[in-house]
Amino acid sequence: MFNSDTIVALATPAGAGAIGIIRISGEGAISLAAPFFKSIRNKDLKKQKSHTVHFGQIVDADTILDEALVSVFKGPHSYTGEDVVEISCHGSPYIQQQIIQLLLRNGCRSAHAGEFTLRAFLNGKLDLSQAEAVADLIAADNEASHQIAMQQMRGGFSNEIKKLRDELLDFASLIELELDFAEEDVEFADRTQFTDLLNRISTVLKRLIDSFAVGNVIKNGIPVAIVGEPNVGKSTLLNALLNEDRALVSEIAGTTRDTIEDDISIGGIGFRFIDTAGIRETKDIVEGMGIQKTFEKIEKAQVVLYLVDSSRFFPKRNPSAFGMPPQAGELFPQLQEIEKIRKNYPEKPLVVVVNKIDQIDRDAKANLNSILSKVEGIVVQMLSAKRNVGLEELQTKLLEFVNTGALKNNDTIITNTRHYNSLLKALEEVEKVQLGLTSGVPSDLLAIDIRQALYHFGEITGEITSDDLLGNIFANFCIGK
Ligand SMILES: Nc1nc2c(c(=O)[nH]1)N(C=O)[C@@H](CNc1ccc(C(=O)N[C@@H](CCC(=O)O)C(=O)O)cc1)CN2
Numbered sequence: 001m002f003n004s005d006t007i008v009a010l011a012t013p014a015g016a017g018a019i020g021i022i023r024i025s026g027e028g029a030i031s032l033a034a035p036f037f038k039s040i041r042n043k044d045l046k047k048q049k050s051h052t053v054h055f056g057q058i059v060d061a062d063t064i065l066d067e068a069l070v071s072v073f074k075g076p077h078s079y080t081g082e083d084v085v086e087i088s089c090h091g092s093p094y095i096q097q098q099i100i101q102l103l104l105r106n107g108c109r110s111a112h113a114g115e116f117t118l119r120a121f122l123n124g125k126l127d128l129s130q131a132e133a134v135a136d137l138i139a140a141d142n143e144a145s146h147q148i149a150m151q152q153m154r155g156g157f158s159n160e161i162k163k164l165r166d167e168l169l170d171f172a173s174l175i176e177l178e179l180d181f182a183e184e185d186v187e188f189a190d191r192t193q194f195t196d197l198l199n200r201i202s203t204v205l206k207r208l209i210d211s212f213a214v215g216n217v218i219k220n221g222i223p224v225a226i227v228g229e230p231n232v233g234k235s236t237l238l239n240a241l242l243n244e245d246r247a248l249v250s251e252i253a254g255t256t257r258d259t260i261e262d263d264i265s266i267g268g269i270g271f272r273f274i275d276t277a278g279i280r281e282t283k284d285i286v287e288g289m290g291i292q293k294t295f296e297k298i299e300k301a302q303v304v305l306y307l308v309d310s311s312r313f314f315p316k317r318n319p320s321a322f323g324m325p326p327q328a329g330e331l332f333p334q335l336q337e338i339e340k341i342r343k344n345y346p347e348k349p350l351v352v353v354v355n356k357i358d359q360i361d362r363d364a365k366a367n368l369n370s371i372l373s374k375v376e377g378i379v380v381q382m383l384s385a386k387r388n389v390g391l392e393e394l395q396t397k398l399l400e401f402v403n404t405g406a407l408k409n410n411d412t413i414i415t416n417t418r419h420y421n422s423l424l425k426a427l428e429e430v431e432k433v434q435l436g437l438t439s440g441v442p443s444d445l446l447a448i449d450i451r452q453a454l455y456h457f458g459e460i461t462g463e464i465t466s467d468d469l470l471g472n473i474f475a476n477f478c479i480g481k
């Protein structure tokens, strides 16, 4: 799979910008670029030291394409581990294309997606999980996902895995040595120490595996579905949370037909809010499709916000509506809907958002509170989406659903499904070895399971890999990375 031909790509986003960076990497990078660089004192790029920057012109025969800054990195001391030249030109798509075309005509090849980072991996500059973190880092749009990706890119997770792998490897060697002396019945590997090690490894593995639950949602944003009957203020709430007029709002029931989603960061954690079509019986086919989608979103959401319009049941200046505490069920038909969601998704945090509290008085609030406090398994938040009252409290409650403990402790959090699967398999093998030790399984069988566990550790950091796997991972990178 590996070749060190010279590759080129635009490293900055396509389109106009202040500056564009064209990156060249490979054995021939410097000598290939050198003839097209002209500086005042006729510097020869080939003779420049690594990690130096040079001002000059990029020329194509008699044509000056641009005035640029050119950086030189000499392998193995570069991002890719190969010779690298970077041309920092003016951010004109025309200039960028002219320079890239010039290089392509003179022996460069267009880089594939992720090929610079693939080379960094193949040259041992990064291990596989660090390389994967580079893509996560670029995609991170909030503090939590940035922190996790940065820690992983810097090798935090890899080091943890490598340490376990090395210790296990030592024991594997000792056990395998015993096999060579099978007749003599010796034990090189101290069984007590080995048991301790296995216990330690399985504890770490379990912690890492558990961290995926939080890591996965942090990476993708925590989906929060905003649902309820039409006209209760769902879209108003979405807009208020996003601080932007994202969704149409009107006093007409059935305004939102399709789902509308957007991300925001609360307390450094990414949340994805999903405004949905109001739930009601309808003959309108399109509205019905929207409502169908609402139920799918509830299914996929991590948290459900069920909105009710408090003013519909407790209008101001209408004492009869709350003079006598009525039966909760009659007064508040949505209770049934709330119960239904709660029963269908007992694990899913359900927040009953009592909206439009600017329209009701204190007695009504107290009344509602007492009704809702009898419903088990829900969290209640009273607010006015329109008047921006109670939104911060809602955000605080949302944050409480996310177990940020691991984040604060700076524990390693895994976010990658591939790592998760390898860790599960490694744990399975480690547990087999543990069981084997207690039940006196012969060393040769133990050795096989240990090797299997080592294999799965190696998958994470890339000691064990395949062209297919690498192709899959790096194809998801952008070109130029
Ligand atoms: N212009 C530019 N900016 C960039 C990158 C790049 O490739 N080019 N990077 C790319 O994504 C990131 C920085 N990553 C880099 C990592 C290592 C080396 C490097 O030269 N490493 C050498 C020398 C280290 C040293 O002198 O201490 C080495 O590892 O041997 C360069 C960039 C972000 N910013």
Ligand SMILES: Nc1nc2c(ncn2[C@@H]2O[C@H](COP(=O)(O)OP(=O)(O)OP(=O)(O)O)[C@@H](O)[C@H]2O)c(=O)[nH]1
Pocket (backbone or CB within 6 Å): 229, 230, 231, 232, 233, 234, 235, 236, 237, 248, 249, 250, 251, 252, 253, 254, 255, 256, 257, 276, 277, 278, 279, 355, 356, 357, 358, 359, 383, 384, 385, 386, 387
């Ligand atoms: N007084 C008051 N009015 C509100 C509040 N929140 C929303 N409204 C009004 O309620 C009406 C309906 O709001 P929407 O946000 O469109 O309601 P929705 O739940 O998205 O409705 P559908 O999309 O039809 O399901 C609008 O006229 C809003 O201005 C609030 O806190 N107080």
Ligand SMILES: [Mg+2]
Pocket (backbone or CB within 6 Å): 234, 235, 236, 247, 248, 249, 255, 256, 275, 276, 278
């Ligand atoms: Mg709406």
